[in-house]
Amino acid sequence: MSEIALKPIALPAPIPVRELLPWAVFGGLMLMLMIYFVGAEEGATSLIRSMYVHEFVHDGRHLLGFPCH
Amino acid sequence: MVGSLLLRGMLVGIIAGLLAFGFARVFGEPQVDRAIAFEEQQAQAAGEAPEPELVSRATQAGLGLLTGILVYGASIGGLFALVFSYVQGRVSGFGPRGTAVLIALAGFVAIILVPEFKYPASPPSVGNPETIEARTGLFFVMLVMSVATAVASIGLAKRLMPQHGAWNAWIAGGTAYVVVMAVAHYALPPVNEVPEQFSAVVLWNFRVASLGIQAVLWTAIGLMFGAVAERKLVERRGRQSVVRAASH
Numbered sequence: 001m002s003e004i005a006l007k008p009i010a011l012p013a014p015i016p017v018r019e020l021l022p023w024a025v026f027g028g029l030m031l032m033l034m035i036y037f038v039g040a041e042e043g044a045t046s047l048i049r050s051m052y053v054h055e056f057v058h059d060g061r062h063l064l065g066f067p068c069h
Numbered sequence: 070m071v072g073s074l075l076l077r078g079m080l081v082g083i084i085a086g087l088l089a090f091g092f093a094r095v096f097g098e099p100q101v102d103r104a105i106a107f108e109e110q111q112a113q114a115a116g117e118a119p120e121p122e123l124v125s126r127a128t129q130a131g132l133g134l135l136t137g138i139l140v141y142g143a144s145i146g147g148l149f150a151l152v153f154s155y156v157q158g159r160v161s162g163f164g165p166r167g168t169a170v171l172i173a174l175a176g177f178v179a180i181i182l183v184p185e186f187k188y189p190a191s192p193p194s195v196g197n198p199e200t201i202e203a204r205t206g207l208f209f210v211m212l213v214m215s216v217a218t219a220v221a222s223i224g225l226a227k228r229l230m231p232q233h234g235a236w237n238a239w240i241a242g243g244t245a246y247v248v249v250m251a252v253a254h255y256a257l258p259p260v261n262e263v264p265e266q267f268s269a270v271v272l273w274n275f276r277v278a279s280l281g282i283q284a285v286l287w288t289a290i291g292l293m294f295g296a297v298a299e300r301k302l303v304e305r306r307g308r309q310s311v312v313r314a315a316s317h
Contacts, residue, residue, distance in 0.1 A: 063190065064141055065185060
């Protein structure tokens with residue numbers, strides 16, 4: 001009886017790495033690309049030839065702590 | 070399962086981003102405005118023509134800031150969900166809510182706080198445009214180093230745990246992180262590009278606001294994602310037990 005009472009609450013089983021890996025690779029890349037556009041595009045490096053992205057997210061870039069001009 | 074956690078993480082990140090945007094409007098924008106006023110004053114004193122505005126200040130401080138923080142929030146929320154998917158039940162023995170809070174705490178320290186101590190957020194007019202490449206490089210070197218060291222330190226603590234107990238293992242892991250990051254802070258070159266006349270008060274308030282925005286974002290993501298993930302994972306467990314009962 002006491003054995004049952006002291007048994008810890010069952011935790012959800014870990015998600016198998018095989019299931020996680022494709023999401024981590026493709027999702028991770030996409031998410032980091034999104035951060036790149038907010039944080040660094042048209043600063044040190046540039047994929048698009050303008051300053052529009054940089055100027056548009058300018059305040060966010062400064063306030064989120066990314067290096068800026 | 071991972072896909073639905075990822076989606077939930079990004080949605081949670083957007084809601085957290087809205088809260089962070091509110092904080093940024095109240096505490097951050099006044100400092101940005103003061104820094105830009107300083108920049109214009111300096112340019113005027115030097116006899117330079119004012120820079121043409123590609124995007125108006127109102128747009129930068131409104132829609133631009135909102136977009137930036139929401140995209141950033143969604144990305145951090147998504148990455149948070151991916152890390153959570155690996156850590157839950159594997160590295161952390163806590164339930165989903167406890168795990169999420171620990172990830173948020175570790176992420177805030179390793180991704181924001183410790184790198185910021187070396188290369189802090191800077192308002193407009195602090196920072197030389199010619200050194201942007203070097204500064205961006207150093208910023209990301211520090212970021213990657215901090216995250217890698219944090220992961221290795223947690224690994225170390227986990228390895229020491231069976232033999233030395235949780236208390237001593239976490240002290241050892243924490244010490245390893247602090248020592249490696251102290252060496253990195255000492256060894257990496259400093260960046261000091263604050264103009265002579267720039268207000269120390271504005272600089273301080275800007276940096277506190279920047280840390281505040283991140284604290285709001287990470288706290289909101291940690292607490293909300295934990296609640297959402299617990300509901301999702303418990304729902305799955307409930308369904309499995311129903312299936313098992315039905316097949317018996």
